[in-house]
Amino acid sequence: MIAAIGLLIGIVAGLVLEPTVPLWLQPYLPIAVVAALDAVFGGLRAVLDGIFDDRVFTVSFLSNIVVAALIVYLGDQLGVGSQLSTGVVVVLGIRIFSNAASIRRHLFKA
Amino acid sequence: MGAVAHSTSGRPGPAEATRRPRPPDASMTLLREVMERPLDPGYATAAARRARGETPGRRAMVLTLVLALLCGAITARAIAELRRPQADADQTRSALQAEVRRRSADVDAQQKELDQLRAQVAALQARSLAVSGDAALASQAQLLGLVSAENPVTGPGLKITMNDAASAGSTSGSTDPRAAGGGAEGRVLDRDVQIVVNGLWAAGAEAIAVNGQRLTARSAIRYAGQAILVDFRPLVPPYVVSAIGDPSGLQTRFAAGSAGEYLQALRDNYGVQAAIVSSTDLELPGAGAFSTQFLHARDASSAPTSAPTGSRGGASSGASPSGAPRSGSRTTGSASSGSTSPSPPAASPVPTAGPAATSPEVSP
Numbered sequence: 001m002i003a004a005i006g007l008l009i010g011i012v013a014g015l016v017l018e019p020t021v022p023l024w025l026q027p028y029l030p031i032a033v034v035a036a037l038d039a040v041f042g043g044l045r046a047v048l049d050g051i052f053d054d055r056v057f058t059v060s061f062l063s064n065i066v067v068a069a070l071i072v073y074l075g076d077q078l079g080v081g082s083q084l085s086t087g088v089v090v091v092l093g094i095r096i097f098s099n100a101a102s103i104r105r106h107l108f109k110a
Numbered sequence: 111m112g113a114v115a116h117s118t119s120g121r122p123g124p125a126e127a128t129r130r131p132r133p134p135d136a137s138m139t140l141l142r143e144v145m146e147r148p149l150d151p152g153y154a155t156a157a158a159r160r161a162r163g164e165t166p167g168r169r170a171m172v173l174t175l176v177l178a179l180l181c182g183a184i185t186a187r188a189i190a191e192l193r194r195p196q197a198d199a200d201q202t203r204s205a206l207q208a209e210v211r212r213r214s215a216d217v218d219a220q221q222k223e224l225d226q227l228r229a230q231v232a233a234l235q236a237r238s239l240a241v242s243g244d245a246a247l248a249s250q251a252q253l254l255g256l257v258s259a260e261n262p263v264t265g266p267g268l269k270i271t272m273n274d275a276a277s278a279g280s281t282s283g284s285t286d287p288r289a290a291g292g293g294a295e296g297r298v299l300d301r302d303v304q305i306v307v308n309g310l311w312a313a314g315a316e317a318i319a320v321n322g323q324r325l326t327a328r329s330a331i332r333y334a335g336q337a338i339l340v341d342f343r344p345l346v347p348p349y350v351v352s353a354i355g356d357p358s359g360l361q362t363r364f365a366a367g368s369a370g371e372y373l374q375a376l377r378d379n380y381g382v383q384a385a386i387v388s389s390t391d392l393e394l395p396g397a398g399a400f401s402t403q404f405l406h407a408r409d410a411s412s413a414p415t416s417a418p419t420g421s422r423g424g425a426s427s428g429a430s431p432s433g434a435p436r437s438g439s440r441t442t443g444s445a446s447s448g449s450t451s452p453s454p455p456a457a458s459p460v461p462t463a464g465p466a467a468t469s470p471e472v473s474p
Contacts, residue, residue, distance in 0.1 A: 002171060003178040010182020014190070019183070021191050029188040036185040046153040053156035055170060058177040060150045065184060099149065 003043075003054040007061075027076065028069035031088055035068035036061060038092045041099040048106040068092070228398050232261060255396075256317065259326040262396040263317045267354035268361055269389050270306055270373075272298045273347050275381035296381050298349055300333040302372075303340075306351055307331065309369020313360050315353035317394050321345045324397040341397075348383075357388035 021029065039061035046052040068088050075084030166174075232255070239248040255261040275296025303320060310318055318325045323340040330341065337344040353360060364370050364386075376382040 002175050006175040006178025007182040010179040010184075011186040012182075013179070014183035014186030017183075018190070019187060021187060026191070029192050033185060033188050033192065036181065036188075039181075042150050042153075045149055049149070049153070051153045051157035053153055053160070054174045054178075055166060056150060056152035056156045058174045058181065060152060061181045062177055065181070098146075102149075 001054065003057045006058075025069075027081075028072050031068045031072050031085055032065045034089055034092050034096075035064035038095050038099075039064045041096050041103070045099045045103050045106075048103055064092075224398065225395075228396060231399070259317060259324045259397040260399050262324075262394060263354055264391065264393045265316075265354045266357050266390045267315070267317075267352060267388070267392040268310070268357055268364070269387045269392065270310075270351040270353075271383075271385045271387070272302065272306070272349045272351070272373075273383040274298055275383065298338070298347065298382055300331050300338050302376060302382070303338055303349055303351065304331045305369050305372050309364050309367050309372070310351065310353040310355075310360070312367055312369070313353075313355070313363035315355040315360060317354040319352045319394040321350055322395060324395050326397045326400065328400065328402070329397075352389075352392050352394060354392055354394060357390070361386060361388055 039057070042060060043052060043057040046057070071088055072081060072085050075081035078084075235251065236248070239251060252261075256263055307318055307320065307325065320331070320340045323329075323343055323345075325340070330339075332339045334344070337346075338349065339345070373384050377384050
């Protein structure tokens, strides 16, 4: 609960305050957003499963973003940035899909 | 491989006996992990902890809140940033665009100024000739100004419009010819324009302009990249060749000549769009004065007045109105020297038949 409230306030703050994103962080934004989406879907599913936990949600959210960005950074340094980005997107996409499927099963019983 | 080697090397140990049977997809644990356990196992652990009655402390709650705030802000900011068009590339692009526009405007302004100055020069020349009272000289200057393409001309004539075939893809129409590659078959090439122009000269045209570029004795029709250049100015299709002369005679002679045949073959075989329209009132711009230089060895036996091109040169130059070049090893004629119009200026020879599929300059 507290995590959801914090997240909402954070989103509003991010939109209102418009902090500038440093240029060197720009390449990692897309992958960070996908990672955040994955965490959000995982959290939603946990809510429906009845095992949601603020701390796990927040930590997984943050670590998802950081690890995804780190992988892309590493890929950039090794010269395989786009390939690693694709890999990360594929894995996160599969996770998002299966989480979304179980959310769907919860909601529509189908 | 390692497992097989291990099991055959020694006697069966207790560890081997108690080992669980391998699942059939053991080599794909990564995929299974991804597909079957998309939910963070932490949730289950936390649920178990809660079930045991453990509750997070106050500090953990605050930390969670702060982290959640941070996550929300990061995500919102990232999305906002991504939804904005690429600022940097955009900026560079628009700067370049503005630069191109500015330079084009500069060129246009200078062209306009040049035209004005040319008109002034022509007016002054006409006045001084009128003052001098030499009617023959005045008419000669006017004639030479016309045939050397120095002055703008108007009159009846022919208009030949050529365009790339419709099948030449995105390059047809009035798009930028430099934008796209490919589709060379139905394209209008520099050679096509050359042949049409030469055919018009041969048919008796007195003045020719291509897309508003007046052709002079020194004009070149060339290919650069995908664009046809006339006097180093790129043209955009459709290519309009305007020729001044007796419209009916011009059209008949052009159609009868090899250039007419060539154009017909282009139309039939390659789908190049070509239309010949006679017009009673064409207006061609002037190309302005230009000068040519001739160098030749001083020959004691030859008289200085017998310089190869000197007899035609210098009509519009104030220094030598009679057309006689200065004696010496170096003769500088002005405006109309070397002009032989209305006979065709020496350009590339006209092939008798066979449309050009590719131009030698652009053959890959």
